[in-house]
Amino acid sequence: MTTVLAVANQKGGVAKTTTVASLGAALVGLGQKVLVVDLDPQGCLTFSLGHNPDRLDASVHEVLTGDLAAQEAVIDTEDGVALLPATIDLAGAEALLLMRPGREFALKRALAPLLDDYDTIILDCPPSLGVLTLNGLTAAQSVLVPLQCETLAHRGVGQLLRTVTEVQQITNPDLVLLGALPTLYDARTTHSRDVLSDVSDRYNLPVLAPPIPRTVRFAEATASGATVLAGRKNKGAQAYRDLAENLAKHWAGSELATFSPGSA
Ligand code: ADP
Numbered sequence: 677m678t679t680v681l682a683v684a685n686q687k688g689g690v691a692k693t694t695t696v697a698s699l700g701a702a703l704v705g706l707g708q709k710v711l712v713v714d715l716d717p718q719g720c721l722t723f724s725l726g727h728n729p730d731r732l733d734a735s736v737h738e739v740l741t742g743d744l745a746a747q748e749a750v751i752d753t754e755d756g757v758a759l760l761p762a763t764i765d766l767a768g769a770e771a772l773l774l775m776r777p778g779r780e781f782a783l784k785r786a787l788a789p790l791l792d793d794y795d796t797i798i799l800d801c802p803p804s805l806g807v808l809t810l811n812g813l814t815a816a817q818s819v820l821v822p823l824q825c826e827t828l829a830h831r832g833v834g835q836l837l838r839t840v841t842e843v844q845q846i847t848n849p850d851l852v853l854l855g856a857l858p859t860l861y862d863a864r865t866t867h868s869r870d871v872l873s874d875v876s877d878r879y880n881l882p883v884l885a886p887p888i889p890r891t892v893r894f895a896e897a898t899a900s901g902a903t904v905l906a907g908r909k910n911k912g913a914q915a916y917r918d919l920a921e922n923l924a925k926h927w928a929g930s931e932l933a934t935f936s937p938g939s940a
């Protein structure tokens with residue numbers, strides 16, 4: 677059974693793309709076959725996995741418009757994850773899809789023939805709650821919300837959770853909200869922890885373990901075209917390996933390991 681996981685937060689810079697790439701690579705490390713899907717017209721996931729969006733002939737755009745089968749657009753990456761890439765063309769998909777009936781289901785339909793080929797498919801949603809994110813949430817079985825642990829992190833969380841509820845009511849009744857993943861976490865100060873307990877209390881949102889620490893390795897990795905998992909040993913890579921194990925065990929039937937900001 678393939679698990680389809682959406683990584684969503686309409687706020688930019690909260691480590692959605694980093695989480696999709698690093699978690700994908702970590703699941704490959706556990707022996708899984710993994711596909712990651714770039715749903716952001718900026719193509720940051722595509723770029724960070726070593727492909728130049730400007731030089732690709734086929735992308736998720738043609739797949740969403742129904743002009744190309746998804747498997748025709750999938751490419752390999754150095755990290756061993758398969759990638760359904762994005763190009764700037766995707767910026768036009770929004771307008772094209774809006775005119776079609778069943779527009780929220782375009783991705784779900786396109787991925788259906790691939791479901792037997794992968795253990796996990798991870799969707800990198802763009803920083804908006806538009807039709808591309810709705811496609812991601814409609815195609816997914818579960819959704820993870822990266823949360824940068826800084827002041828005002830809660831802004832927009834309510835709106836995102838309302839969108840998740842609406843998707844559950846209208847296009848995807850089976851969608852499970854896994855919880856928030858703390859990112860850019862600084863364990864040395866109490867600030868990250870205070871922000872996190874505020875958000876999880878306010879919205880009654882489970883917090884996944886482990887928090888992903890802030891480290892400069894992520895910026896270096898993005899520039900190199902491979903994830904932090906491919907580089908030297910570092911605590912960012914280890915955190916994503918631990919997250920991958922937590923999720924893999926959960927999908928095999930165990931309870932999700934959570935993090936309590938109050939007690940750490
Ligand atoms: P989003 O997809 O939500 O916009 P990104 O994954 O692109 O966010 O991350 C935004 C920036 O933060 C990138 O420059 C990325 O390298 C950096 N970043 C992500 N995670 C970390 C981390 N744990 N520590 C330090 N920098 C990080």
Ligand code: MG
Nearest residue numbers: 692693716720
């Ligand atoms: Mg992104």
